[in-house]
Amino acid sequence: MAVTAVPFPLPRDACSIAGSLELVGERWSLLVIREVAWGNHRFSDIARGTGAPRDRLTARLNALVTAGVLEKRPYSDSPPRSGYHLTAAGRDLLPVLQALLQWGDKWVAAEPPLRLKHAPAGHPEHAIDAEWICRTCGEPATGSRVTRELTPAGRALSGLPADEDHDHEH
């Protein structure tokens, strides 16, 4: 996510941001994932929690199941009923929601209605103020501290030769 001056020649949809947005980059999708993460598993509860029109919600839920972000699990035999649960891929979207929540608390909400707290006992009673930390060195890893480079796959997509000095994997 570097702020560098020279754009990459990467084809527009090759980036993983575009790939993610293709699956979940829509208001209802991310609100659905919020509802399920917060314990609303039934269609009617997800509909009420998101405010999504029922036909669009049905389409979104089916798409998220097909994409492997949600899975259906039965909760009643008669009548037969299933609820929606996060898969491992769905749980991995929680940092995206947390980033949106933190941004909205800072830049959108006059008075944030929810406060996230860190679960460990004795943790101070204030909102979490999280940041991206590099697992390798433990330092913050966002904004201008981050650079990006094409992988071999990215170089191939961009029509660039594979043997330049950025390419360490051939």
Add this chain to the structure above:
Amino acid sequence: MAVTAVPFPLPRDACSIAGSLELVGERWSLLVIREVAWGNHRFSDIARGTGAPRDRLTARLNALVTAGVLEKRPYSDSPPRSGYHLTAAGRDLLPVLQALLQWGDKWVAAEPPLRLKHAPAGHPEHAIDAEWICRTCGEPATGSRVTRELTPAGRALSGLPADEDHDHEH
């Protein structure tokens, strides 16, 4: 972003996630922010980089300027031309994009075309594997490690009395 069993009675649009998605929860908006973050400031470059239809891109850019996420800065007097740059609020969206990129690298892309690297010299040549860390205690702060509670503002929105034990700020 806790996975707790009991949903909150919060009105559906009061949450800051909904507020954020109202502003930037749309495929083109987040791709526009990606392009500007990566150094594409001119309309034509943003159009090429996102693939957005020009009329929708114009509407999105205007909305993002009105929302305070982007700002226009002149780069030519004759003809008069302006480019788009991230404001402080826009730069604060980079963790959202980084979360989407990391998710897409893991769950969408067969071979990620881009690799993010931590800028400090001597840092290993592999992709950043960042996680949300609580600034207070330095521990991971996502998923089940996070709980949520209503703030006084949230209790008022939900029609709940303000004097329950969760409410420490009155």
